[in-house]
Amino acid sequence: xSSLLVSLLVGCCLARLxxxxxxxxxxRPLKLSLQRSERRYTIDSQRNASGxxxxxxxxxxxxxxxxxxxxxxxxxxxxxxxxxEGISAEYFCTMNIGSPGLMFTVQVDTGSSLLAVPDITxxxxxxxxxxxxxxxxxxALVACNSGSCxxxxxxxTSNTCGFSISYGDGASITGTVVVDQVQLGPWTHxxxxxxxxxxxQAPFGSIHVEPRVFQYPPVVGIWGMAYGLNNMQCYPNCIxxxxxxxxxxxxMPDVFAMYLLPVPSGVRPAGELVLGGFDAPGPVVYTPIVxxxxxxxxxxxxxxxxxIVDDPTIDxxxxxxxxxxxxxxxxxxxxxxxxxxFQANYCHxxxxxxxxxxxxxxxxxxxxxxxxxxFPNITFTFEGARVTLLPKYYMxxxxxxxxxxxxxxIYCLGIMASGSGMRxxxxxxxxMRAFYIVFDRANTRIGFSELDxxxxxxxxxxxxxxxxxxxxxxxxxxxxxxxxxxxxxxYWRRCHRSAQSEGYTLLVNPGLSSIGDD
Numbered sequence: 354x355s356s357l358l359v360s361l362l363v364g365c366c367l368a369r370l371x372x373x374x375x376x377x378x379x380x381r382p383l384k385l386s387l388q389r390s391e392r393r394y395t396i397d398s399q400r401n402a403s404g405x406x407x408x409x410x411x412x413x414x415x416x417x418x419x420x421x422x423x424x425x426x427x428x429x430x431x432x433x434x435x436x437x438e439g440i441s442a443e444y445f446c447t448m449n450i451g452s453p454g455l456m457f458t459v460q461v462d463t464g465s466s467l468l469a470v471p472d473i474t475x476x477x478x479x480x481x482x483x484x485x486x487x488x489x490x491x492x493a494l495v496a497c498n499s500g501s502c503x504x505x506x507x508x509x510t511s512n513t514c515g516f517s518i519s520y521g522d523g524a525s526i527t528g529t530v531v532v533d534q535v536q537l538g539p540w541t542h543x544x545x546x547x548x549x550x551x552x553x554q555a556p557f558g559s560i561h562v563e564p565r566v567f568q569y570p571p572v573v574g575i576w577g578m579a580y581g582l583n584n585m586q587c588y589p590n591c592i593x594x595x596x597x598x599x600x601x602x603x604x605m606p607d608v609f610a611m612y613l614l615p616v617p618s619g620v621r622p623a624g625e626l627v628l629g630g631f632d633a634p635g636p637v638v639y640t641p642i643v644x645x646x647x648x649x650x651x652x653x654x655x656x657x658x659x660x661i662v663d664d665p666t667i668d669x670x671x672x673x674x675x676x677x678x679x680x681x682x683x684x685x686x687x688x689x690x691x692x693x694x695f696q697a698n699y700c701h702x703x704x705x706x707x708x709x710x711x712x713x714x715x716x717x718x719x720x721x722x723x724x725x726x727x728f729p730n731i732t733f734t735f736e737g738a739r740v741t742l743l744p745k746y747y748m749x750x751x752x753x754x755x756x757x758x759x760x761x762x763i764y765c766l767g768i769m770a771s772g773s774g775m776r777x778x779x780x781x782x783x784x785m786r787a788f789y790i791v792f793d794r795a796n797t798r799i800g801f802s803e804l805d806x807x808x809x810x811x812x813x814x815x816x817x818x819x820x821x822x823x824x825x826x827x828x829x830x831x832x833x834x835x836x837x838x839x840x841x842x843x844y845w846r847r848c849h850r851s852a853q854s855e856g857y858t859l860l861v862n863p864g865l866s867s868i869g870d871d
Contacts, residue, residue: 364820383537383551383628387444387461387613403787444613444623444676444782445572449536450557451489455482458571461611461626462677463648465577465780466586466594467518468535469526469558482574484531486559491534495556495590504589508561516558516588520567528561530592558588562680578609578676580794596794607631607795612804613786615746631791633802638811640735642797643858648674650799652778654734655687662690662697670776674790674799678781681768683748684685688712688770694696695729702727711766719750719764732810740801741808745789753776773840 376761445460450470473483486492495514497507508515514530560574568574580583581594584618599605610631613624621638631637643651652672655663664670664686683691692712700706703724704717711717718724728744749767767783788809791800803809 385446385626387624387626399608415656451533452491454536457574459574459576463578464675464677466581467577468595469560470574472559472561475561479565484559493532495530498658503591506589513589518588524567526560526563528559531559532556553598553602558590579647585646608793610791612789615786633789635802637800638738638809639798639800640738651736657694658729660694662694672778674780678779681781681783682771682779684776685770716765719762739810739812742787746821
């Protein structure tokens with residue numbers, strides 16, 4: 354989860370690849386299929402297949418399977434398809450923890466850093482499965498007085514290292530820190546139909562206390578995929594993140610990618626998570642990560658069919674790319690500007706004007722995507738990249754009560770204000786489903802590859818909304834320098850004339866003689 358109001362569940366596990374891993378220069382992507390629950394709402398010219406594909410799965414009430422068929426460009430770098438389970442508004446996968454392994458379904462969340470699953474002693478956890486350290490031959494509890502318990506903070510009255518973390522939706526979890534075997538797989542090798550497993554010894558949180566609203570079955574845990582820097586992984590004891598374990602123990606390239614299917618697509622898997630590389634459908638356009646805590650990017654401008662709707666002080670707002678948030682959340686100022694732009698230009702569209710409207714969390718009749726004809730595109734300009742969000746992504750298809758009939762298709766606005774006084778924009782699943790997104794941690798950047806023609810473009814500095822600022826600063830510096838030089842020249846001439854008028858000569862080389870009388 355993350356600092357948001359709504360969170361998604363997802364997960365996967367760390368692992369070591371047996372028979373074909375990330376070491377020895379033979380790097381393969383791990384592809385995990387993700388599932389989704391609808392409970393709530395520089396260009397790279399080639400794809401990089403040096404990772405592991407994780408298919409993502411989603412399904413409305415039942416489970417429908419469909420694996421995305423995206424062959425790698427380089428046939429020698431084959432991925433691994435790992436089927437995952439899911440319901441409908443959350444993206445997640447499964448992992449095995451302990452020896453013998455116990456399977457957990459966990460949320461994949463780029464807005465937090467902790468892996469946590471319910472403990473067998475947790476009476477408040479909404480789960481029918483619990484981790485039991487005493488039943489695992491590879492488990493090691495972390496003692497409070499050990500060097501691994503960085504803050505020396507214990508869980509309750511025990512001598513076991515503890516953790517406690519709160520999430521943006523108000524949920525919180527508390528428990529003990531454990532190190533045990535975490536396994537991803539087995540999955541099928543895409544070219545040889547063989548099987549492989551990835552396994553590591555990794556620290557994680559075993560949840561002892563959890564509000565029932567934290568997760569909903571089948572999802573029981575969470576895998577935080579954000580950075581572990583700047584104490585992001587300290588709760589208060591610092592816990593090494595799973596991605597960092599992948600990189601350090603397996604030599605996995607520090608990059609992953611996500612592709613999330615639109616909702617409701619009625620298919621399974623609901624997308625894919627690629628570890629150690631990416632399998633983009635086309636060129637990837639990058640923007641820098643400006644802060645290595647969450648995945649924070651520099652949003653320079655937001656516009657609706659040419660009408661600028663961002664906050665004039667948008668550079669002071671954090672913009673986070675977060676798979677753990679169902680909707681797209683923007684600051685109150687931007688949300689108001691979006692509403693004003695819609696209501697000034699698109700009152701002819703259903704639900705835009707009048708009271709209540711789509712901006713009051715009301716939905717419109719959605720018998721087909723044709724009902725979205727005429728809705729505008731929303732464009733986001735980042736440093737180096739410009740992406741366009743089409744109406745079919747920000748108007749979410751759901752099923753609800755409409756005109757006296759239940760279970761009717763409806764469309765709801767997938768954009769909300771992030772809260773009074775909160776200067777934060779969260780690009781959640783509403784945004785992420787529109788693009789193939791690469792989290793290139795090794796090069797501190799996030800990449801976008803288009804799923805719809807014309808929705809991703811490279812932005813050279815000359816087309817950046819703020820391209821002129823460096824020019825202005827440079828021109829100002831030159832102007833100041835010229836002013837100083839000019840002032841010195843004027844002063845020199847005056848001194849020269851003054852010296853001559855008093856009978857003195859100013860010598861160019863004072864070492865040849867001294868100033869004297871004529």
